[in-house]
Amino acid sequence: MSGWRFGDPNGRRKWFSHAAPFAGLPGFQLAYETWGTLNAEASNAVLVLHALTGDSHVAGGVEPGHPTPGWWDSLVGKRKPLDAFFVVAPNVLGGCQGSTGPWQYPGFPGITIRDQVAAEVHLADYLGIGQWAAVLGGSMGGMRAVEWAVSAPDRVKSLLLLATTAQASAEQIALASAQLHAIKADPVEGLGVARRIAHISYRSEQELQARFGREKQEDGRFEVESYLDHHAAKLTRRFDADSYVTLTEAMNSHDVGRGRGGVRAALARITARTIVAGVDSDRLYPLAQQRELAAGIPGADGLRVISSPYGHDAFLIESEQVGALVTELVPVPSSTR
Ligand SMILES: CC(=O)SCCNC(=O)CCNC(=O)[C@H](O)C(C)(C)COP(=O)(O)OP(=O)(O)OC[C@H]1O[C@@H](n2cnc3c(N)ncnc32)[C@H](O)[C@@H]1OP(=O)(O)O
Numbered sequence: 001m002s003g004w005r006f007g008d009p010n011g012r013r014k015w016f017s018h019a020a021p022f023a024g025l026p027g028f029q030l031a032y033e034t035w036g037t038l039n040a041e042a043s044n045a046v047l048v049l050h051a052l053t054g055d056s057h058v059a060g061g062v063e064p065g066h067p068t069p070g071w072w073d074s075l076v077g078k079r080k081p082l083d084a085f086f087v088v089a090p091n092v093l094g095g096c097q098g099s100t101g102p103w104q105y106p107g108f109p110g111i112t113i114r115d116q117v118a119a120e121v122h123l124a125d126y127l128g129i130g131q132w133a134a135v136l137g138g139s140m141g142g143m144r145a146v147e148w149a150v151s152a153p154d155r156v157k158s159l160l161l162l163a164t165t166a167q168a169s170a171e172q173i174a175l176a177s178a179q180l181h182a183i184k185a186d187p188v189e190g191l192g193v194a195r196r197i198a199h200i201s202y203r204s205e206q207e208l209q210a211r212f213g214r215e216k217q218e219d220g221r222f223e224v225e226s227y228l229d230h231h232a233a234k235l236t237r238r239f240d241a242d243s244y245v246t247l248t249e250a251m252n253s254h255d256v257g258r259g260r261g262g263v264r265a266a267l268a269r270i271t272a273r274t275i276v277a278g279v280d281s282d283r284l285y286p287l288a289q290q291r292e293l294a295a296g297i298p299g300a301d302g303l304r305v306i307s308s309p310y311g312h313d314a315f316l317i318e319s320e321q322v323g324a325l326v327t328e329l330v331p332v333p334s335s336t337r
């Protein structure tokens with residue numbers, strides 16, 4: 001497949017191609033990045049799954065010539081929690097950072113979180129990874145992580161679910177629906193409006209109040225308006241509106257219990273040792289959703305709470321607390337400490 005809309009800014013992406021029909025597609029490709037070395041037993045592989053507007057670039061600046069920071073730099077690199085592991089991070093199916101998505105052709109079919117995970121199972125087969133030492137994901141990445149553990153329990157040894165849910169709630173679908181309407185009305189302006197709505201839900205009321213209050217800038221905009229304008233403009237430059245729609249609709253489809261006897265029955269299939277964590281100030285994925293996951297997954301020992309003023313985005317910001325959870329799940333071997 002030729003070309004991709006947002007290039008390969010770090011020059012380290014690899015591609016996996018699946019040539020047979022799949023989920024209404026004639027075939028697909030997944031872009032992915034890796035760090036570290038797979039051991040002879042293929043027992044040290046960790047799958048890291050990004051959120052809605054993330055990509056395969058988990059970590060940067062660790063190799064000469066590839067300085068672009070990653071979105072979980074605190075986890076991957078020398079003396080960091082995943083140092084001893086072979087880390088694999090694919091760009092999600094339907095995304096716009098190298099994997100097959102609607103940015104490539106009109107009439108792209110609707111896909112689900114289950115389709116995205118089924119595509120990642122093909123990638124694992126291709127890489128020769130029968131079982132992941134761990135699957136880690138937050139938000140939409142957490143939706144895929146829990147789907148992995150439900151649909152392929154014997155392939156997930158341990159699991160970290162952060163700020164995520166077993167099924168998209170009415171509130172999440174409602175917020176998504178307003179964003180989808182904005183984009184369908186005007187793909188360019190609408191993507192910016194969608195990001196503003198989403199970004200408000202990613203942060204906490206208390207943080208916005210403490211940080212911006214009612215302050216105005218010289219140009220007359222409230223500071224908080226200017227902040228949202230900034231995030232909207234930034235996303236519009238780096239993300240495709242059609243991908244945003246496809247991924248948002250996939251998130252709306254998420255229900256691990258569908259066709260499996262409900263959420264409790266689906267979660268009971270999970271055999272992985274599991275850590276479930278939420279953020280105390282997250283208004284988009286409230287703690288009740290992680291409580292449901294922790295209560296239903298046999299190998300989970302209660303709910304962990306990340307303490308943060310930052311709301312949902314804390315799973316990307318509170319690197320010490322997230323790093324401690326990762327180290328608890330997959331301890332650093334003493335030889336590499
Ligand atoms: C797994 C994944 O999701 S990967 C993708 C990660 N997400 C993103 O990149 C999405 C966009 N960003 C975010 O979601 C968040 O910024 C995070 C989670 C990555 C980081 O959060 P924080 O460190 O708290 O950043 P914060 O929300 O304060 O934003 C900082 C930016 O706002 C700008 N800003 C702050 N106040 C204002 C203001 N009043 N007016 C205009 N701009 C402002 C800063 O200059 C800074 O700009 P820059 O990012 O271009 O350098």
Ligand SMILES: N[C@@H](CCO)C(=O)O
Nearest residue numbers: 051052053054139140
């Ligand atoms: N900031 C994150 C939030 C969604 O979990 C993103 O844009 O992907």
